[in-house]
Amino acid sequence: MTDILIIGAGLSGLFASILAAKRNADVTLVSAGHGGLSISHGCIDVWSKATSSLSLSRLKKNHPYRIAGKRALNIAMEAFEDIMHDASYPFSGSLSKQLFIPTAIGSLHCTAYAPISLAHSQMTKGTPIAIASIAGLRDCFPEMLVKNLRSNGYLVERSISLSLPGSEPYRDLYSTDLAYRFEDSAYRDQIAQLWKPRLSGIHCLGIPAILGLRQPNQVYQSIQVLLGIELFEIPTPPPSLPGLRLEQVLFSTAAHFGVNIILGSSAIGRIDRSRKLKRVSGITLQTPSNSRQLKAQKVILATGGFLHGGLIAHRDGSIQESVFNLPIDYPENRKALLAPSLFDKQPYEMHGVRVNSRMQPLDLKGEPVYENLFSAGGIIAGADRQSEGSRQGIDLATAQRAVEAALE
Amino acid sequence: MNQEFLPTDHCLKCNICTASCPVASVTDRFLGPKAVGPQAHRFQHPHYELPDVSEEWCSSCGTCTLVCPHDVPVAEMIAKMKERPNREASWRDRIISRPEMLGRLATRFASIVNPLINSSRVRAALERYFGISSKAPLPTIARTSLNKSLRDYYVKSPNRLEEISRLTVGYFHGCSTNFFEPMLGELAVVILESLGLYVFLPPQVCCGLPLQSNGLFDAARKLANKNIKLLTPFLREKIPIVGTSPSCMLAFKHDYRAILGIDTEESNLLANSTYDFFEFILQFVPEEVNRISYRKVVAHALYHPPCQLRGHGIGTPALTILRRIPGLQLEVSDFACCGVAGTYGVKSERYQVAYAVGEQLFQKALAMNVDFIISDSETCRWWISKHTKLPAYHPLEIMARSMGIIT
Numbered sequence: 001m002t003d004i005l006i007i008g009a010g011l012s013g014l015f016a017s018i019l020a021a022k023r024n025a026d027v028t029l030v031s032a033g034h035g036g037l038s039i040s041h042g043c044i045d046v047w048s049k050a051t052s053s054l055s056l057s058r059l060k061k062n063h064p065y066r067i068a069g070k071r072a073l074n075i076a077m078e079a080f081e082d083i084m085h086d087a088s089y090p091f092s093g094s095l096s097k098q099l100f101i102p103t104a105i106g107s108l109h110c111t112a113y114a115p116i117s118l119a120h121s122q123m124t125k126g127t128p129i130a131i132a133s134i135a136g137l138r139d140c141f142p143e144m145l146v147k148n149l150r151s152n153g154y155l156v157e158r159s160i161s162l163s164l165p166g167s168e169p170y171r172d173l174y175s176t177d178l179a180y181r182f183e184d185s186a187y188r189d190q191i192a193q194l195w196k197p198r199l200s201g202i203h204c205l206g207i208p209a210i211l212g213l214r215q216p217n218q219v220y221q222s223i224q225v226l227l228g229i230e231l232f233e234i235p236t237p238p239p240s241l242p243g244l245r246l247e248q249v250l251f252s253t254a255a256h257f258g259v260n261i262i263l264g265s266s267a268i269g270r271i272d273r274s275r276k277l278k279r280v281s282g283i284t285l286q287t288p289s290n291s292r293q294l295k296a297q298k299v300i301l302a303t304g305g306f307l308h309g310g311l312i313a314h315r316d317g318s319i320q321e322s323v324f325n326l327p328i329d330y331p332e333n334r335k336a337l338l339a340p341s342l343f344d345k346q347p348y349e350m351h352g353v354r355v356n357s358r359m360q361p362l363d364l365k366g367e368p369v370y371e372n373l374f375s376a377g378g379i380i381a382g383a384d385r386q387s388e389g390s391r392q393g394i395d396l397a398t399a400q401r402a403v404e405a406a407l408e
Numbered sequence: 409m410n411q412e413f414l415p416t417d418h419c420l421k422c423n424i425c426t427a428s429c430p431v432a433s434v435t436d437r438f439l440g441p442k443a444v445g446p447q448a449h450r451f452q453h454p455h456y457e458l459p460d461v462s463e464e465w466c467s468s469c470g471t472c473t474l475v476c477p478h479d480v481p482v483a484e485m486i487a488k489m490k491e492r493p494n495r496e497a498s499w500r501d502r503i504i505s506r507p508e509m510l511g512r513l514a515t516r517f518a519s520i521v522n523p524l525i526n527s528s529r530v531r532a533a534l535e536r537y538f539g540i541s542s543k544a545p546l547p548t549i550a551r552t553s554l555n556k557s558l559r560d561y562y563v564k565s566p567n568r569l570e571e572i573s574r575l576t577v578g579y580f581h582g583c584s585t586n587f588f589e590p591m592l593g594e595l596a597v598v599i600l601e602s603l604g605l606y607v608f609l610p611p612q613v614c615c616g617l618p619l620q621s622n623g624l625f626d627a628a629r630k631l632a633n634k635n636i637k638l639l640t641p642f643l644r645e646k647i648p649i650v651g652t653s654p655s656c657m658l659a660f661k662h663d664y665r666a667i668l669g670i671d672t673e674e675s676n677l678l679a680n681s682t683y684d685f686f687e688f689i690l691q692f693v694p695e696e697v698n699r700i701s702y703r704k705v706v707a708h709a710l711y712h713p714p715c716q717l718r719g720h721g722i723g724t725p726a727l728t729i730l731r732r733i734p735g736l737q738l739e740v741s742d743f744a745c746c747g748v749a750g751t752y753g754v755k756s757e758r759y760q761v762a763y764a765v766g767e768q769l770f771q772k773a774l775a776m777n778v779d780f781i782i783s784d785s786e787t788c789r790w791w792i793s794k795h796t797k798l799p800a801y802h803p804l805e806i807m808a809r810s811m812g813i814i815t
Contacts, residue, residue: 028723033477038424169436174426180433183768214768239427252742258731264474264721287721289661290680292691309477 002028002260004406005283005296007267007323008310010035012377012395013302014250015076018083019403021257028294029259030285032266034247036308036378041103041235042242044080044113044396046073046095048389054095062382064394067357068401073393076400077113084115087249088217092119102206102234105141106148110389115242117211117220120232124204130158131234132207138172139237140208149206160198162207165190175236176244178210182219192226202229209233209241216245264288267303267323271295280370283323297372298406301326301361302399304378305352311379313337319351321379326353326361326369329381345387352381358405359398374402419446419480425472430715430745431465434764438465441472444489445482463489465761467749468621469715487667490623497624500539504751505622508614511587514549521549541759544748545794547588547786554581554590555609558597563608566645570606575692578610578642578649580682582656584786595808596652596685602811603689603696610649611638615656620667621750632664636674643677650688652804654717654784655750657684661720684717684784685804686725697729702810704735707779711803712741712769712792714785715749726784726803733810739776743769746783748791763795770795782806 004020006013009031017029047054059066065073077095084091093099093113100108101118131149133142146159164178165187181187199205211233212219224231235242255261265287270280282295303310303322312320317334321327328351331337337348353361353375360368361375376399378385385391419442426432426440438444439462448460463486472482494502503510514521524530531542540546555562561579563569569576577600585593600607616631639649651657660682664670689697713724730738746766747753753762773781773796781792781800789800808814 032479034424034428034475035477038427038475038477039422171436171439173436174423174432174440176427176433177436239423244427248742255740255742260723260728262721262723263718287661288658288666288719289682289721 001295001297002026003296004028004298004300004403005030005294006300006302007031007283008035008302008304008308008377009251009261009263010037010302010304010308010377010395011040011246011250011392012399013300014247014254015080015396016300016302016376016399016403017254017259018250018257019079019400020407021254021259023403023407025407027259028262028296029254030262030265030267030283030294032264032309034263036304037243037247037250039238039240040243040246040392041109041111042115042240042244042246043099043101043109043111043118044077044091044093044392045110045389046077046112046393048098048110048112060382062354064355064380064383064398065390067355067382068359068397069357072401072404073397076396079400080396081113083253084249087253088215089245089249090116090217092116102145102149102152102154104139104145104208104234104236104240106145106152108152112393115216115245117216117231117233118209118235118242120230121206121234124206124230124232125153126155127204128155128157129204129206130160130202131156132205133159133161134178134208134210135161135163136169136173137178137208137210137236138174145234158202162195162198165194174239175208175210175241176213176239179213179241182210182223183212183215185222188219188223188226191223196227199227199229204230204232206232206234209235211241213241213244213248216241270324278371280324280373299373300399300402300406301353301373301375301379302377306348308378311352313348321353324361324369324373327364328353345384349384349386350381352379354381357401359402360405372406374406376402415480415485416446416449418478420478421447422477424475424477425482428471428475428744430469430471430743430747430765431467431761435465435761437761438462441466441482441486445472445485446480449485465758466490467745467747467752467758467762467765469745469749470719471715471744474718474721481666484666487620491625492623494624494627497622498539500755501622502624504540504754505618505624505627506614507583507587507618511549511553511583515551515553515587518549518551525549535756539756540754541756543763544754544759545790546754547584547790550588550590552590554586554593557590558593558609561597561607561609562611564611566642566647569608572606574604574606576606576608576647577688577692578639578647579607580612580649580651580656580660581609582651582653583614584653589786589802592652592802592804595804595813596650598813599804599808599811600650600689602813603693605693610642613638615659616668617655617659617663618751620659620663621752625668629668629670632659632668632670632675635660636664636670636672636678639678640674643674643681648681648683648688648692649678650683650685652685652784652802653786654684654714654720655787657682658716658719684720684722684725686729687720687722690725690728700811702733703812705733705806705810706735708737708739708777709780709782709806710739710741710773710776710778712743712746712781712783712788714783714788715745717784718744726782729807730782730803733806736806736810739778741769741772743772746788746792748787750787753791766791766795773798
């Protein structure tokens with residue numbers, strides 16, 4: 001029997017597990033695989049609308065931010081920054097000002113918090129910079145990147161192609177391959193020898209995000225010293241390191257605080273299915289060998305939305321919550337879930353479980369379905385995370401609120 | 409496990425597996441699990457071989473399957489690609505994949521074999537003529553194997569079991585415990601008995617995993633079917649099987665069905681009734697486990713959960729016990745694999761890559777200045793111990809020490 005059982009190892013699930021473990025709860029985290037965090041941009045979007053700033057009172061009453069409250073968001077961000085600081089992977093940013101981080105194709109990603117190797121690009125606006133591509137790195141498009149960065153106001157003076165030490169690789173390299181190499185200080189010395197002569201006259205260089213996975217900040221600082229110039233990183237298409245680093249930090253922090261992490265098994269339903277209890281006594285876990293029961297005092301559902309396994313859209317138009325079969329609103333006509341264009345606001349984004357201020361999933365009458373079930377992150381209805389640019393902020397704020405309520 | 413669905417079509421090509429692959433990031437010879445598994449599978453012609461042979465570099469650690477968010481059995485697909493007829497395997501691969509045969513031979517001549525294994529000349533010759541890396545650890549052969557020291561614990565069939573009301577469990581020792589580390593098996597039995605269980609050794613043969621990892625599926629299937637046949641009578645009496653070697657237990661739980669393709673009522677029964685040692689005691693006798701009073705073990709240790717244990721999908725049950733031991737300051741490794749992956753790292757042509765996979769783990773252990781390593785899998789213990797020069801123990805040994813069973 002565990003105090004708190006968390007289902008899902010994305011940003012909200014991992015963050016919730018750390019918050020609860022830090023408060024000395026006995027925490028078990030269950031996840032079928034790695035969550036969406038692996039392929040995320042690794043920054044924290046809170047409200048990325050260039051046209052308006054976040055004002056909770058202007059949001060609809062059922063918006064997760066409004067339900068969780070400003071206080072939850074503030075506490076969550078503070079806790080998040082602390083975790084990252086303690087893990088030597090500091091973030092830069094605030095709730096009051098936007099950052100604009102260059103993407104792999106040179107567009108700007110509006111976000112609230114970014115790891116400092118990415119956020120450093122902000123400092124370089126208005127000063128001359130160079131952009132590097134790496135020979136042999138997969139999905140590296142320097143021409144497009146430079147063109148778009150220029151049209152976005154960056155003074156890109158030069159674009160250079162840097163080669164890697166050693167023999168020709170047998171295949172295109174992923175950013176994760178290079179991250180592993182950069183973690184070796186002898187490799188960094190070789191890089192410095194090879195690159196330094198090519199960097200004369202360059203004060204600041206933007207390079208693809210390849211500078212380490214496990215000790216990224218240490219790698220970032222040391223390579224800047226070795227090369228004698230300022231660097232900032234630009235994320236690559238997946239596998240992209242900023243998301244992987246964030247995931248890595250959260251997994252090891254959770255393990256450090258004693259969270260019992262069960263990866264590779266799925267939560268497939270609750271124990272005591274037949275009985276009409278207002279409590280969840282635990283979940284049934286499908287492991288590679290059999291199904292078994294996992295008992296818990298409190299459960300936090302952090303399985304995400306349609307893209308992450310928390311919600312299932314059936315062919316008949318119905319929407320199902322994947323673990324507890326919680327009530328979900330859905331339109332009569334399935335077509336109403338999708339906008340005509342891929343790039344429009346997608347109506348399906350708004351669907352999910354409805355919750356109260358304690359993050360408890362509600363039934364159609366507005367009562368908590370189970371008194372000890374809470375939820376966090378993408379499973380919660382009421383926000384268009386994509387067009388709002390609010391995904392990570394909602395993940396953190398609702399996780400904070402769910403843990404607080406579960407431990408009350 | 410449902411074998412019918414088309415796993416390639418479940419692949420979203422998100423690359424989460426490639427990003428997590430311990431081998432791909434250290435060698436560009438391996439294309440990565442996505443490319444070699446589901447991606448190559450799409451273009452596979454039923455009658456032609458794949459032109460790419462990079463699957464040879466896969467160490468079968470299973471991390472890709474574990475991290476896949478969309479249920480694609482990536483590692484299983486790659487494992488199946490490695491299947492080859494016996495005649496195509498080298499003599500080395502045919503021999504190192506038969507630990508039972510090796511162990512049986514070697515225990516007879518333990519006093520001769522052990523000094524030979526440790527002789528640098530012999531190791532150089534093994535490297536040169538046989539392709540066994542001289543830098544890889546080889547186990548020490550026990551003078552008395554477990555099946556001799558615990559001879560009286562063998563029970564041939566369920567009707568020979570004593571009529572007692574206690575919870576009964578069959579202990580599967582596997583080859584390594586039998587021939588190389590019999591003390592581990594003895595400790596397992598002592599601890600299970602101290603928790604009030606009736607323990608016996610069912611008839612058993614090698615689980616077959618080393619053969620499977622070396623692509624020798626026919627021979628592996630023979631052993632698998634033999635084990636299934638030997639164990640089924642006990643399983644039908646609802647007697648669970650418990651083991652201390654996570655790789656053998658993973659073979660029972662998963663590989664027989666998902667890789668060797670033995671999908672029968674009996675193989676499912678075996679999978680459903682097999683438990684890791686710590687998983688078992690926490691699930692079956694939790695109250696007795698809670699009553700254990702642990703003595704202090706003052707030490708700083710690094711616990712590394714082996715890739716094969718991760719494959720069980722049960723988390724790290726040993727940690728639950730280890731964390732209760734007073735005085736034990738624990739660090740937990742978050743590396744997906746130590747590199748050796750059974751027989752992979754022992755091979756000359758793979759040694760460098762296997763070492764590179766584990767290097768950061770070794771460095772971490774040394775940098776943290778731990779007193780010893782704790783890991784559930786024998787090959788991981790030998791491998792990490794060899795490269796860090798630190799002692800490595802099974803969590804069971806630390807538990808036994810804390811219970812005052814050994815000093």
